[in-house]
Amino acid sequence: MYLPRMMSSAENMIIQLLEGQDALPYDLLLLADPSREMIDTYISDSRVYLARIGEVRVGVYVLTPLDGKKAEVKNIAVHENWQGRGLGKQLLTDAAIKARELGFETLVIGTGNSSVAQLYLYQRSGFEITAIRKDFFVQHYPEPIYENGIPCKHMIMLEKQL
Template identity: 50%
Template structure:
């Protein structure tokens, strides 16, 4: 069975609960998540009856959108599902008429930065001390404290 072929990516229905357990994998602050969910669209990756991944597409105004959150269940990471979600986010943004998509990630998110650059995203900004100023608790990734946010953009 090829897991990727069995995945369906779809908008989260209005009557479905918000998949916080997945959202919190990518953003450990429920307050930050609750700040960007209004006005956003949540898309979920589903395999059989189970939601295994998600992304949040947030309009920035004009013809730009941002992927605010993208996550895959921990045991399924590294199998191409994140790439599938990112490609779907780009396709969805293009279909909605956006001309660019941005995504922000921590300076220590080495695998994510590599994935985003593989998919045609380029670093367009560095928000210094973003994680120090916006999160009460320190966040560590790959043994390094998250400090700066890298903003990557892809023109559509």
């Protein structure tokens, strides 16, 4: 599908909080978390932000309060057709801004040991590795997960001070 150049970058992206009556964008959420059941365990305690370019839904992130002054990005995804255009970085920046506005001091994000591109993006965005949750994906997901030809077994946790 051809899209005009002016609609191809993060500059034209609008990110909005989903309201209670809005349907959850499971098609996007499942890009980052392959288990709808797992998504349903954290979604009710979270704020879901949907990104659009024009009328096209291009991305999503989920912001969840943790104990104290920490919030976690539990899910962040960009539709496959829109990847590689800086939208993920913009979603991450927006999550940090929203978390700071909500009074949080630290933003946490986790990703699989096999999520090479995500680890690169998060570290380039100022996140630092703080922990590894050994066998997280083996224990919490019924089917094995593979990314980049690597078994996804461990959750790499990163944090950024806001």
